[in-house]
Amino acid sequence: MNSIETHAVPARWRGNPDKEDRHMRASGGTWRRRLAGGLLLGLAGTMAQAAPYLQIGEGHLAYVYRWLLPDGTVLKQGMTDKRGRASLVARPGVTDYVLETMWGIYRVKVPEQCWKAKADQFAACIQVSEREDSEEQKRQAAASARAAEAQRELRQARAEWVEKEISPAQQEQVLQEALREQYSWVNTPAARFPEADFVCHSLDLPPPSAEAAEWFDLALGKPRGQGQEMAYVEAATRGHWRAAARLASSALDDEDWEAAQPVIAWLLKHQIPSGYAKLAELLAATSAYDGAPVAESTQSMVTSLRWRAAQLGDPVALAAMSRHFARQGRTQLADELLACAQRQNPDIR
DSSP states (O other), rough: OOOOOOOTOOSSSSSOOIIIIEEEETTTTEEEEOOOGOOOOEEEEEEETTEEEEEEOOOOOOOOEEOOOOTSOOEEEEEOOOOOOOEOOEEEEEEEEEEEEEEEEEEEEEGGGGGOOOOOHHHHEEOOOOOOOOOHHHHHHHHHHHHHHHHHHHHHHHHHHHHSSOHHHHHHHHHHHHHHHHHHTTGGGGGGGOOOOOOOOOOOOOOOOOOHHHHHHHTTOOOOTTHHHHHHHHHHTTHHHHHHHHHHHHHHHHHHHHHHHHHHHHHHHHTHHHHHHHHHHHHHHHHSSOOOHHHHHHHHHHHHHHHHHHTTTOOOHHHHHHHHHHHOOOOOOHHHHHHHEEEOOOTTO
């Protein structure tokens, strides 16, 4: 129920006002008039003792409402009757009232003479504004706007640090070259799945700088959210590949492909095995986006990228391939892959 009509303008009534917008039921002595958005204005009771009301809902439901003065003074609050009717409250000498509902507020102007009007003239006498946001709705909207702005800034921060080292054109080139090279790699002996024991190789990467490690540890101590990711950005900016990998994962989780691609390009350019695993995740996510089935050729590429990262010692890829082989019934290989992953990260499953 987003708006109501200023009922004093007959041209805005729906249909024929005599047939649709107002009617009299002789048995109950009820007169009412429909306003835009379903809000009804009318009088209930006998014609001799009519009680003016605004109907804020239809059906057999009751709704929370409050009648206030413009300065916030509460005149009445409670639940409507089962027909959704909120009776008007008169305050001597006051013409401006506010009706607050779950949908927002309506400003109601009731000139003094309206209270003396006959029942069938009351609706034409008063004026009801369009719906406005309540103070609580305004607070919620402001909070949502702040959260959206914070999320926008976070998405921008996730990837813009990469541009200081790799331009957008170079990022695209790195990703395309990685895919072209992968098509060649799948035809090499290294791409074949082992028939016997898996040879576990740990990651062979230089340690991060002390400053990068300090930022990464700071991020680990923060709760998940913007503060943690901004600390990862600081660590990644200083060359911490694990921080970059976590930024890529966060972007993928948020379906923020635009932020994920630069970070993945950075990982690949620095020959970090996680780059292949994250590229696999990106391909899988974008190919299956919005419920679309993943093509067999794409799934094959996703698996080969993960397998390549696993052979290079990436623990996340090792765990992913462990699950892959477990589904195929190759439990021994699956166990070996998971054990290899847990040698580097005991918490991984």
